[in-house]
Amino acid sequence: MSLDCVIVNNASSVMEHCANSTIAVVSPGPSFRYSSDFDESCADIGLLLKSTSQADVRCFSSSKKYAILINHFRPSRDFKFPGRYLDGCSRSCQYSYLVDNPWFVYSKEEDGLFCLPCVLFATKENLNQFVTEKSNHWTKKSSRFSSHNSKHYHKLSMTQAEALNTTHAAPQKAIDNQLKNIRTEEIAKNRTIIKHIASAIHLCGKQCIALRGHRDDKTSDLSSNQGNFMAILNYSIHGNTVLAAHFNQASKNAIYSSKTIQNEIIEIIGDNRDRILGEIKEAKYYSILCDEVTDVSNKEQVSIVLRFVDNTKSIREEFLDFISTDRVTGEILACNIKSTLVKYGLELENCRGQGYDGASNMSARHGVQGILSKENNKALYVHCNSHILNLCIVQACSLRSIRNMNGTVTESSFFFKNSPKRQSFLELVIDKQTKSKKVKDLCRTRWVYRHEAYECFFELFKYLHDVMLAIVSCDDTYGDMNWDSKTIVTANGLLKSYNNFNFIYSFITTMNCMSDIKPLSIKLQYRTNDVVYAYSKIKDVIEELKLIRANEELLHLWYEQAKSQAGSIGAEP
Numbered sequence: 001m002s003l004d005c006v007i008v009n010n011a012s013s014v015m016e017h018c019a020n021s022t023i024a025v026v027s028p029g030p031s032f033r034y035s036s037d038f039d040e041s042c043a044d045i046g047l048l049l050k051s052t053s054q055a056d057v058r059c060f061s062s063s064k065k066y067a068i069l070i071n072h073f074r075p076s077r078d079f080k081f082p083g084r085y086l087d088g089c090s091r092s093c094q095y096s097y098l099v100d101n102p103w104f105v106y107s108k109e110e111d112g113l114f115c116l117p118c119v120l121f122a123t124k125e126n127l128n129q130f131v132t133e134k135s136n137h138w139t140k141k142s143s144r145f146s147s148h149n150s151k152h153y154h155k156l157s158m159t160q161a162e163a164l165n166t167t168h169a170a171p172q173k174a175i176d177n178q179l180k181n182i183r184t185e186e187i188a189k190n191r192t193i194i195k196h197i198a199s200a201i202h203l204c205g206k207q208c209i210a211l212r213g214h215r216d217d218k219t220s221d222l223s224s225n226q227g228n229f230m231a232i233l234n235y236s237i238h239g240n241t242v243l244a245a246h247f248n249q250a251s252k253n254a255i256y257s258s259k260t261i262q263n264e265i266i267e268i269i270g271d272n273r274d275r276i277l278g279e280i281k282e283a284k285y286y287s288i289l290c291d292e293v294t295d296v297s298n299k300e301q302v303s304i305v306l307r308f309v310d311n312t313k314s315i316r317e318e319f320l321d322f323i324s325t326d327r328v329t330g331e332i333l334a335c336n337i338k339s340t341l342v343k344y345g346l347e348l349e350n351c352r353g354q355g356y357d358g359a360s361n362m363s364a365r366h367g368v369q370g371i372l373s374k375e376n377n378k379a380l381y382v383h384c385n386s387h388i389l390n391l392c393i394v395q396a397c398s399l400r401s402i403r404n405m406n407g408t409v410t411e412s413s414f415f416f417k418n419s420p421k422r423q424s425f426l427e428l429v430i431d432k433q434t435k436s437k438k439v440k441d442l443c444r445t446r447w448v449y450r451h452e453a454y455e456c457f458f459e460l461f462k463y464l465h466d467v468m469l470a471i472v473s474c475d476d477t478y479g480d481m482n483w484d485s486k487t488i489v490t491a492n493g494l495l496k497s498y499n500n501f502n503f504i505y506s507f508i509t510t511m512n513c514m515s516d517i518k519p520l521s522i523k524l525q526y527r528t529n530d531v532v533y534a535y536s537k538i539k540d541v542i543e544e545l546k547l548i549r550a551n552e553e554l555l556h557l558w559y560e561q562a563k564s565q566a567g568s569i570g571a572e573p
């Protein structure tokens with residue numbers, strides 16, 4: 001993108017303006033400072049032309065030319081011009097010649113007149129009198145003067161001298177300065193625009209929302225959904241005149257909101273990676289964290305995160321890249337990881353740790369960890385402790401009574417989730433008695449995260465029981481709901497489970513155990529964890545669970561809790 005470009009139309013309008021300005025007689029600017037390369041020889045053009053050709057003078061810098069223009073020797077009214085015998089009488093230059101033709105200068109060295117603008121600017125070949133040679137024929141002066149003054153190159157030189165004078169006397173009017181100002185304004189404006197466009201993309205990324213909608217091109221039909229990105233941009237136009245003018249007036253190919261530009265901006269934002277890579281290289285040693293995920297387009301993506309200690313001695317985890325892959329065998333994944341490290345200039349020999357899940361393609365001897373460890377045995381493999389914890393809980397929860405209890409909780413969640421009618425009936429029964437209004441689904445992959453769902457179920461238990469009872473007994477206390485047979489059958493099954501004390505006791509035990517394990521799962525996922533901290537926390541939880549197991553009083557307390565829960569719905573232990 002070349003947003004910083006200068007608008008050519010503006011340049012031409014400035015040129016036009018300058019060409020129309022009135023050309024006045026050259027006069028010195030009010031506060032001109034001598035050009036550093038102006039010397040005494042420049043104060044006499046005749047003397048200067050002895051050592052420097054007119055062609056070279058023409059190439060002087062504009063500041064030096066201006067210095068010559070305003071500092072050239074100008075005789076005073078009482079100056080004694082030297083006389084010469086011409087056509088039988090003594091003749092000399094007259095002060096009036098210079099008054100009538102103020103562009104002429106007198107050279108003491110040459111005792112002759114030069115046209116200063118022509119010496120400085122004229123480019124024609126075979127220039128002679130007044131330009132490359134002095135004029136000191138003090139006869140027929142009028143015709144000589146008017147002949148020179150009528151020359152095209154003289155008029156052109158006069159224009160240039162006048163422009164030079166104007167430029168130095170009022171620099172803000174100079175064409176290059178005007179162009180520079182326009183360019184600066186243009187850059188500032190374009191930066192504002194691109195900042196908004198990039199912010200909209202950044203926002204979409206940060207909030208994990210897709211940039212496009214039904215269409216991702218700008219359609220004339222504003223009522224159609226143009227996508228999240230365009231909707232955000234359209235929203236930010238309100239109250240922003242620069243942005244509004246841009247989107248209303250810019251030509252179609254210079255709006256900078258197309259999908260190509262979006263991709264370019266995403267890539268540019270991604271260049272932040274270079275800074276992070278610099279920090280990792282400075283730290284030298286790093287660990288790799290990897291996991292696979294299937295994206296919305298059903299493609300397998302492997303995310304690579306690097307963990308390192310930065311120069312402030314803080315442990316950091318930074319995302320490096322996504323690798324798109326068709327197959328997820330250990331060999332292919334290891335090859336992809338290695339090529340990614342090479343791509344970003346990271347050496348595998350500086351890798352000190354690998355953290356993956358326990359899937360065989362990652363953790364086995366022929367999996368990623370095995371292949372990478374073969375090349376660098378210092379890259380220790382650590383099976384994600386949070387994963388291990390999850391696997392342990394899954395194993396523990398395979399007990400039949402716990403499995404049945406979880407089945408009932410899940411079915412209760414689906415019972416309401418799939419039917420707005422049942423959900424509003426539940427809310428009617430709850431009638432502002434609890435904070436929770438919805439039965440939460442049990443997280444299918446992270447068992448520890450089920451704790452919240454258990455707490456919610458615990459809080460709603462009495463109302464769930466009342467709902468099921470009302471449905472099964474066709475109770476019209478809350479109005480005639482006219483339930484279908486499927487609802488009644490399911491409610492009946494759930495009601496029976498709720499009344500089963502085994503269910504209630506399994507539920508209370510699981511909920512209480514999870515409440516002890518949940519903080520560990522959260523702590524194990526701290527970015528700044530180190531291995532010592534993680535193991536001390538695991539040890540603490542193991543000790544705690546051992547204590548629970550040995551603490552009969554606590555188990556009795558849980559039993560009492562289950563009894564009271566059963567009592568709330570009139571069930572017997």
Ligand SMILES: [Zn+2]
Nearest residue numbers: 115118148154
């Ligand atoms: Zn001239």
